[in-house]
Amino acid sequence: MSSADDDYDKLSPEEREAKDKVDRAREIAEQAALPYSWKQELPEVDIVVPVPKGTRARDLNVVIQKKKLSVGLKGQEPIMTGELCHEIKMEDSTWTLEDQQSVEIHLEKLNKMQWWENVLTHHPKIDTRKIQPENSKLSDLDGETRGMVEKMMFDNQQKQLGKPTSDELKKQEALRKFQAAHPELDFSNAKIS
Structure with missing residues (x-):
């Protein structure tokens, strides 16, 4: 951890908020001064580079x-040139000319799994710790991940309601089936955990 991080940790919540506000204003001004805009x-990463109206691809x-x-x-x-801050997949990266007035680069x-601090290494950086990603929808997730997230959501909801989680429900069902298959056994004093 850097000394800047240590200094930030020592600030009061009000001082942090004021510092964040100043840093964010500086970041916005620095990004606005670039000859392009970008989002990620x-x-x-998607970049828009304005060009003179009437520009053709050629x-x-x-x-x-x-x-x-x-x-x-x-x-x-x-208009912009330099080293990218991180490597890209060239075969999946493209550019198009939009309305003969801007180059859109994807x-x-x-x-x-990494946020970029800037597009080109020599340009001002943004604080990637302050990035707030858009909420993803369950439908965006692959089947296995979606199932895991849905199970976690169900278990959390059950706990809040004071009801058994999915694992506890499975144990109870297995016990019921075992009891039904073995009526000769006495479970009256059994402790289930």
């Missing part, structure tokens, strides 16, 4: 590489 989700020079990005008009200095992250 864990698996991808007028553009767009280079997307595993760790490098360059966008500009042919014969001119690039970069598929190689590490889909």
